[in-house]
Amino acid sequence: MPSAEAMVAPCSMPYCKGCSHGLVVRALGAALEATGLPREQLCLVSDIGCVGLIDRLFPTVHTVHALHGRSTAFASGIAMADGVLFDGALKTVVVIGDGGATIGLLHLVAAAQLNVDVTVIVHNNHLYGMTGGQASGLTPEDWITATTPVGNPLPPLDLVGVLRSSGATFLAREMAMNRGLADRLGEAIAHPGFAVVEVMELCTAFGVPLNSLNGKKLKLLAEQTGEPLGMRALDAGRPSFRAAWKDKHPRSGAGPQWPETPSTGALSLDRPLRFVVAGTAGERVQSAATLLARTAVAGGLFATQKKDNPVTQGTGFSVSELILSPEPIHYTGIPHPDAVVAASQVGWDYLVRTGVAARLDEQSLIVADEGIDLGAWGEGAVRLPLRARVRADGAALAALGWLAARLDVLPLNRLIDTAERAWGDKAGRSVAALQWGFEAGG
Amino acid sequence: MNPPTGRLLTTGNAMSAKAALDAGCRFFAGYPITPASQIFGAMTATLPSMGGLAVSAPDEISALALCIGASLRGVPSMTATSGPGWCLMVECFGYALMTETPVVVAVVQRLGPSTGAATQGAQGDIALVSGATSGAYTFPIFAPSTAAECYADTLRAFEWAERLRTPVVVLSDKEVASTAEVVELGGLPQASGAVRTAWGGGEGFRTYGWEQEADVPPFAPVGGEQVVTVTGSAHDRAGLLKKNDPETLANLRHLQAKIDAVEAEIGLVDTDIPEGADTLVLSYGVSARASRDAVAQARREGMRVGFANVRTLFPVPRTALGHALRGIDTVVLPEENHSGQYRQALGDVLACIDVRPVNRIGAAIKPSEILDALR
Numbered sequence A: 001m002p003s004a005e006a007m008v009a010p011c012s013m014p015y016c017k018g019c020s021h022g023l024v025v026r027a028l029g030a031a032l033e034a035t036g037l038p039r040e041q042l043c044l045v046s047d048i049g050c051v052g053l054i055d056r057l058f059p060t061v062h063t064v065h066a067l068h069g070r071s072t073a074f075a076s077g078i079a080m081a082d083g084v085l086f087d088g089a090l091k092t093v094v095v096i097g098d099g100g101a102t103i104g105l106l107h108l109v110a111a112a113q114l115n116v117d118v119t120v121i122v123h124n125n126h127l128y129g130m131t132g133g134q135a136s137g138l139t140p141e142d143w144i145t146a147t148t149p150v151g152n153p154l155p156p157l158d159l160v161g162v163l164r165s166s167g168a169t170f171l172a173r174e175m176a177m178n179r180g181l182a183d184r185l186g187e188a189i190a191h192p193g194f195a196v197v198e199v200m201e202l203c204t205a206f207g208v209p210l211n212s213l214n215g216k217k218l219k220l221l222a223e224q225t226g227e228p229l230g231m232r233a234l235d236a237g238r239p240s241f242r243a244a245w246k247d248k249h250p251r252s253g254a255g256p257q258w259p260e261t262p263s264t265g266a267l268s269l270d271r272p273l274r275f276v277v278a279g280t281a282g283e284r285v286q287s288a289a290t291l292l293a294r295t296a297v298a299g300g301l302f303a304t305q306k307k308d309n310p311v312t313q314g315t316g317f318s319v320s321e322l323i324l325s326p327e328p329i330h331y332t333g334i335p336h337p338d339a340v341v342a343a344s345q346v347g348w349d350y351l352v353r354t355g356v357a358a359r360l361d362e363q364s365l366i367v368a369d370e371g372i373d374l375g376a377w378g379e380g381a382v383r384l385p386l387r388a389r390v391r392a393d394g395a396a397l398a399a400l401g402w403l404a405a406r407l408d409v410l411p412l413n414r415l416i417d418t419a420e421r422a423w424g425d426k427a428g429r430s431v432a433a434l435q436w437g438f439e440a441g442g
Numbered sequence B: 001m002n003p004p005t006g007r008l009l010t011t012g013n014a015m016s017a018k019a020a021l022d023a024g025c026r027f028f029a030g031y032p033i034t035p036a037s038q039i040f041g042a043m044t045a046t047l048p049s050m051g052g053l054a055v056s057a058p059d060e061i062s063a064l065a066l067c068i069g070a071s072l073r074g075v076p077s078m079t080a081t082s083g084p085g086w087c088l089m090v091e092c093f094g095y096a097l098m099t100e101t102p103v104v105v106a107v108v109q110r111l112g113p114s115t116g117a118a119t120q121g122a123q124g125d126i127a128l129v130s131g132a133t134s135g136a137y138t139f140p141i142f143a144p145s146t147a148a149e150c151y152a153d154t155l156r157a158f159e160w161a162e163r164l165r166t167p168v169v170v171l172s173d174k175e176v177a178s179t180a181e182v183v184e185l186g187g188l189p190q191a192s193g194a195v196r197t198a199w200g201g202g203e204g205f206r207t208y209g210w211e212q213e214a215d216v217p218p219f220a221p222v223g224g225e226q227v228v229t230v231t232g233s234a235h236d237r238a239g240l241l242k243k244n245d246p247e248t249l250a251n252l253r254h255l256q257a258k259i260d261a262v263e264a265e266i267g268l269v270d271t272d273i274p275e276g277a278d279t280l281v282l283s284y285g286v287s288a289r290a291s292r293d294a295v296a297q298a299r300r301e302g303m304r305v306g307f308a309n310v311r312t313l314f315p316v317p318r319t320a321l322g323h324a325l326r327g328i329d330t331v332v333l334p335e336e337n338h339s340g341q342y343r344q345a346l347g348d349v350l351a352c353i354d355v356r357p358v359n360r361i362g363a364a365i366k367p368s369e370i371l372d373a374l375r
Ligand SMILES: Cc1ncc(C[n+]2csc(CCOP(=O)(O)OP(=O)(O)O)c2C)c(N)n1
Pocket: A047, A048, A049, A050, A051, A052, A068, A096, A097, A098, A099, A100, A101, A123, A125, A127, A128, A129, A130, A131, A136
């Protein structure tokens, strides 16, 4: 293993005397040197904390000093882009503390799942050094820290274990004082997928004095917690993110072109018409409204279609607000609908609950399935056997067909044209529903 | 590529996604949220086959962090979210601003606070988004009011993000982004291709090597031949962490200066102001749509009323608004929030003008409400 001298700047280490961070810096320098890679193919992404003060120490490689805990996510973005959009030559190494690994745990888990080509070196000194020695998620049980003055009540997170179960393909745990550390880091960096090395460290400012810690006790601690020291698990079978992506996504084209807009002969409309179509989710309320809108647009008219549904998209009401107009449409609300369609009880109830029904006046048409209880609105409403004749999923379409005919909005052949264009040989039942409604309204 | 013709029934979200692709976006990381998910869906469906990357992030912090990483590698990147997701992105957004990393975030507003109402529109995030950075640094925020403007403003967002090395937000709202409407393809602007000012090579590179405070420093990607030093901590032009240092403070001023310097050029306000009008309806986003109808009706009633649709919310387009407000003594300012967030942001731009706010939450402002304020 070459020495770290060529890689690490000769300035003084920014850490307290005896801090293990310095040992890892030297080992990392030697490991990077040993890769033999050109400097511009090496990138260090550092987290926040004492651990992150490395930019000045590695002046010849790319360095990104990230946010607290987010270093692994930034590194993953760099490595994904480099792997898929470039030649994948860049080696990205994250330098992070136990604190960063606590606040940013999900980024480590995600990187392991993705198996991105990122090496994460977790500098575990068992507490937040920079902020004054508070407990992290990796602080051992019963430890004294600034925030656990009578001893940490929680067991430490087994980080390597968590990442093992997340799919990490290279795992190691080492003492900072171990002479073999540089070799281990080198192996991790050479690994083409996600690699994590947890390095057991001393924080001489807090961890050591508060817990009368020394190297020997640290080793004991390491042996009692988490995965075994020196352990190294390599799963070479799982493809890296880059390999998996390239396999799944062969490059096939220049991307989407503008869709062909059919232009049928001009249609005319003497005024804007505003419909509220209400039904039940899954019963093709939206696609019925879209059919009218598309037909109008193909004929040179203007249309807007606004969906409303509960937060759960597959259940409950489904409402479509549809405006057809000879002029461009700006305001898309419908304070006074020309017609409402009630294709199901659930849909109608929503119109009552939200005050749409209360705003209807004498001019507004109500076209409703005959089975719906319209309450006070029953009188004067148009009742059709929609659900019985064209089934639940044809009800909205049939009602709109009825309106198209009765209000002389859109011709049947154009509506059928749009349906066939949209649904091809599956258009049969929709066309039948349209036809039935149109004839009933004509 | 021939300019497109014809017309399309489509949504603002779909147009934003198309614009991103046309602008050269090749990396998208997303986390689903109504009413922005459609952008994520469109990018997932299209980017991979074009040789780009569209990935699912485990949360919005990761989504923006991944985009920033890809952009540091030199790839135009984008994510999309709504209020709750934006809250998670704020820390990374500040990082993008501080590290001068281009990235575009589409924020589709829904009714807040908190989880609020996912399927209800609002214009309630003007202050939340514009005030995202500690120190209140200015970054471009564009506000489309139609599906076609979603296309144009997303193109602009990429162009300015790359040119200025800054994060940019396209701030739409549920109604504008997810209501299907007609887009006349012939009327869309052509993508000019977003270009990042690149380091040309040679000696003397510094990661943040501007000469004049308002300059944009030439960019070199992480992983490129020129080694870079990127940091979100206060830094000198070399990218090295430095506290209490005149160059560090100058660098912070530079972050604001480069935006201020382009105010007139980036400021976009669409106006329709008849000769002699002394009243102006000034709006943006969904409320600009009702404003158009209200202004048309007011004119039919014989009022001489102007209309201004503010497309660049920030930096506050002082130059463009200065022109629009010439001779105007009354401004009606509708926005779908309860406190008039943009009215407050305009501050002294509206000094000496009789301002009539029209505010409501829960539904788009109606043309009739704007007419009432005009009468
Ligand atoms: C979001 C956020 N929260 C809190 C902090 C404050 N902070 C700075 S360093 C640090 C702890 C660092 O601990 P660790 O990652 O273990 O590194 P060490 O200092 O021990 O090397 C914290 C909490 C921050 N910078 N950002």
